[in-house]
Amino acid sequence: MAALLRAAARPATVSLLALLLLGAPAAAPKTAEEAARDARQALIRSQLDEAQRIIDDALPRFSARNDETIWALRVMRAELLHTRGDQEGVRKVLRQELPPALRTSEPAVRRLWVLGNAAIQSGDAKEAKRRLQQAREIAEAHQRQMLPEVYTAMTISASDLKEAEEYADKAVVAARAYGKQRVEPRVLAALQYQYTKAQRYSDAIPVGEKALAAAQSLKNDSLVQSILGNLGWSYTEVGDYETAAEYFTLGDATAARIGQALRVPWLNQLGNLRGQKHDWTGAEKYFLEALQIARREQHPQLGFILANLAAVTLESGHIDAARRYNDEALAVKRAAGDKESERRSLIIAARIASASGDAPKAIAILNRVIEGAVQTTTRWEARGNLAEVFARANRVADADEQFRLAINTVRETRRTIEDAELRLSFFNVTADIFNAYIDFLVQQQRIVAALETTEALRVDALDDALKARSLPRIGDLRDGAIQQNATILSYWLGPHSSYVWSITPTEIRAKRLAPDAQIADAVEAYRNDLKGQRGSLERSGQAGRRLYTMLVPASRTQQRDQRVIIIADGALHALNFETLVVPAPTPHYWIEDALITEASSVRVLTRRHPLHAGPRKMLLVGNPPSPDPAYPSLPRANEEMSQIKRHFASSERKVLDGPAATPSAYRGASPGTFDFVHFVAHGVAFRTRPLESAVILGRDSANQYKLLARDVVQQRLSARLVTISSCHGAGTRTYTGEGLVGLAWAFLHAGAANVIAALWDVNDSATPMLMDRFYAQTVTGVDPAAALRKAKLSLVRSNSVYSNARYWAPFVFYSG
Structure with a gap:
């Protein structure tokens, strides 16, 4: 039951430094004031190395001074560190407060602003709000030209979307009032982050694309890489993995020009995308690259990357490597005091023990995790893995009990979720448990029980998704076939095995099919043929015949004009079964033999719909x-x-x-x-x-x-x-x-x-x-x-x- 730890799978907070295009590089600075001016211009142009050179040259030369200009240079050094992902370095540079005479100056506001941004990047929401509120109070009273930047940062740190939109509006008004329209792309990027965090991807994507175009026109790599990464995450969530990979790749390349630490989230995401396709070798490549940087930079996501490497190497069968990575992940998480994340790595440790043949050790670890788990996600994942260990040990009754306990926990948790769309997607997160249980039941020759499990899951989703209570309870699964006088083909696609149940008025049969990835590839290729110039029986018929043979169980009674009802799953929802090609007596589309419709479950087929009296309308x-x-x-x-x-x-x-x-x-x-x-x-x-x-x-x-x-x-x-x-x-x-x-x-x-x-x-x-x-x-x-x-x-x-x-x-x- 592989589960990649997606700690980095959250939208990247936008680095809110004022790196905006103004003009050409200035001459070599002769005074502290010229150095501060030229360093700011270099920052604005994203010429980070040039800014670094100027600041490193100026601060020692003018170290005897402790005035506003020197503090401006010190704050810019912190801005550079923040932009490159070194938030601890920011805190060290800005630990000292400004002298009392400068505490209402622009550098004072910028210092608090940068500290607030560093807190955002570090995930310390309370500290971020405190620092930015301090910056706002000084800016409103003394440095109003800084309000566009401060309000934009507050858009990022806002507690909810309504508050974020209010701060974004204030930022735009202030930017236009003080001639800083160049800040507006950052406001868009901040809103993109908030929309992404709120899972409003249909808003996040167009706002992000608009922000990206503006940031690219400003040649602002810091902002560009954040926007690219967040677009990648949005496209991941809307299921467009190809576009997501393109954005993550571009984000990684852009981040590499700024600071290696900024690459870690995007490399981790690229690894996750590979893992979703069960491309463990490709996933491992990205995770290893992220690991190299995370170790060097002491990145806060180091423990998660190590855990991801443990998971993918275990899936690849490299048990010793998985054990090494997981032991290190556990050490990092224990040092950080992250108990729940530690328990997730203990689950991986149990899987490693089971794969090594040490079932008692695996059972002991998983029982300890279940007992101490705070999050229900940890508990059901542990129970699902414990069930699999019992199944491999041929402890059938214990395995069945743990599977049921895990599934009941999942279903009960789902019912507590108020958002309808989050309820819809919730079972996707826990699909591994259902796949494992159905495999277990089929292996035990409990064919009808396996079908009932798929139906219970489908009915639960249908019945609960919008808090409705209108579906018939589970009874004889042949009732729908009897009522419709049809053959029902109910599919379940899994990573190791897929299944189709043939349900007729008289019997229920099951057939094992290819794994879901193999089926998905065949469906996508055929569907692309059908939509394009190859979409004829002559040109794509062979692919249609292969899919027919792959998916449709042989029937003892191939009746002309028979009624067939498809209960699809996964990639099969993208396939019109009418287009499958029956090979004999001559190749022809299945629509010529059968009346084919689709339904979401066997249960819905027994529902009665009232008919209107009188004329049709x-x-x-x-x-x-x-x-x-x-x-x-x-x-x-x-x-x-x-x-x-x-x-x-x-x-x-x-x-x-x-x-x-x-x-x-x-x-x-x-x-x-x-x-x-x-x-x-x-x-x-x-x-x-x-x-x-x-x-x-x-x-x-x-x-x-x-x-x-x-x-x-x-x-x-x-x-x-x-x-x-x-x-x-x-x-x-x-x-x-x-x-x-x-x-x-x-x-x-x-x-x-x-x-x-x-x-x-x-x-x-x-x-x-x-x-x-x-x-x-x-x-x-x-x-x-x-x-x-x-x-x-x-x-x-x-x-x-x-x-x-x-x-x-x-x-x-x-x-x-």
């Missing part, structure tokens, strides 16, 4: 004017709207078209009274904050244009079908237990019986035609899932360019 929303250059008007939205309207009489439809298509208009249209709801608009999805996914409509009177998933969930629906005719309507992030979360998820949770949504960008030419054919079938009483399949098959069999999957395969039918 459609709420059609779309074709808005562009609310932002990022979302231009859809060229054929009007055509799609017109074709859908003609399938419903004027008395059966309400249309919000063009400027009338706004979020407030949707909410005011009583959407819960309609059988069908259809959106023709852009869609956006965010992987880590999926409830910020949105349908992009026109601006309303409140200047809002995003119909957010979090708002959709709050307004009850009873629609038979919601269709989101836009890119990424299905979502982009999957959660352990919950599945794919985004707009489709939100409409299902709001009460819609079914949702049609897209996995990738839809085609403007094909979509109006597809939807026209779909509604032509649906309004005659054809089941919507069957109607969508018929509309798609009309394209598949068209002998035209539209037979390619890129035109019909984005849309998936979800039931909830």
Whole structure:
């Protein structure tokens, strides 16, 4: 149960020194005043070595003086140390206070400001607030030109986002009042840090990118490296690991030009990204480089880096190396008095003992950790590892008990989390425990119990994510197959083994599949083929056949037009199973053999949705004017709207078209009274904050244009079908237990019986035609899932360019 210690996985506090571009280097200083001026200019231009040279030359030459200029030079020496990551050096240089006559001078304010920044970097929030408040009091009374810098630092040290935004506003006002507009990029960087810390990544990313452009134009490497690192962390959290790696790499390269200590967080993050891909060799390379610097600089993250190295070397099978790293990590953490972090390293020590064949030692260590653990995360991780030790020792009953205790602790902890999105992501953090337990149950031939465990997890996520209590309790898992007259394929992807359960009205069977990384690679490659020029049966059929063989268990009864319901997991949420290629009798897409839909769990298939009495009603929303250059008007939205309207009489439809298509208009249209709801608009999805996914409509009177998933969930629906005719309507992030979360998820949770949504960008030419054919079938009483399949098959069999999957395969039918 590998768990990298992500102490460095927090946003980097922005180094808030005034390193802003002003002009060309000054001549060699002759006086102390010239030296102070030239050193400040070098700092502003991020010419740190030049600033260092000037300060080191001037301070000994003018050491007899103790005036404001000399103190300005001393404070600048501390600024240099801070910029290079030496916060202890800052405190040593600035330990002495200024003479009483200078305690209201600009160097006095700068001294307190730098000490505050050093405290921020060291994680001492109380000290940071104390120092910055002192700086603010002097600046407001005597040195108001320093307020932009002080308020910007206070934005970083703010206790919450509201306070941070207030200080940011003050900083901007002060910067403009005192002609320091060049400080404004730092304000943006400070807000980026706060948005990142608050997990508001959809705000952090655009603010960070704006700050980055401004900082780069100022050639301010100190600020640039902080912004790059925070962007990397934001992209990590939204699941875009490739972009994250690019930003961390750029941040590391920029940090290297300033001070090696600043590289440690970014190297650690690059190692974590490799570890997430189970690339232990690549992770070890980055951690070793971080370790070399951390040891030399006595970096505060040394213990975490050593622990990460212990974890990855253990995963690579290098037990002796893992033991050496972990022993050193334990020594560092004990010296620091960090008891809980020490317990996390003791868990690694237990894993090392177990891997060495010393089960009694491992059991003793883990029991000691469980007894002393303060954090529930430490306790459940210890119990999960203890269960695995018992399982390897063939103590089956003890293993089962510890797995259950660990899982119950996880579930109980999750229910205490108020934030809905944090509840969604919570099971991802603990996925190792669930994977290990399911592997254990399958090894014990407890096939149905393993399936029940996956269902219990999915039901817990569905039932609890928004504090709802509407799902049926666990009963016979065949009930959904009986009620739907279908074969259900329920998947679980794990790092060592994956599984698929085939559930029919008469039996439940299980098959072991490849590890999740292997499946994810195959899915990504095939999906990329489908979306591109290779997206035809002839060009990508071989990859589709491989996936079909990899994922679909052989059936004794391959019936034509059979109904198949997919309960996907992990990377499989990005795959439209209709596009898998059946090899015989001749290669063809699986959609030709089966009516394939998706659901989030077996349980939801037994839910009953009320049907409206009377005539069918459609709420059609779309074709808005562009609310932002990022979302231009859809060229054929009007055509799609017109074709859908003609399938419903004027008395059966309400249309919000063009400027009338706004979020407030949707909410005011009583959407819960309609059988069908259809959106023709852009869609956006965010992987880590999926409830910020949105349908992009026109601006309303409140200047809002995003119909957010979090708002959709709050307004009850009873629609038979919601269709989101836009890119990424299905979502982009999957959660352990919950599945794919985004707009489709939100409409299902709001009460819609079914949702049609897209996995990738839809085609403007094909979509109006597809939807026209779909509604032509649906309004005659054809089941919507069957109607969508018929509309798609009309394209598949068209002998035209539209037979390619890129035109019909984005849309998936979800039931909830």
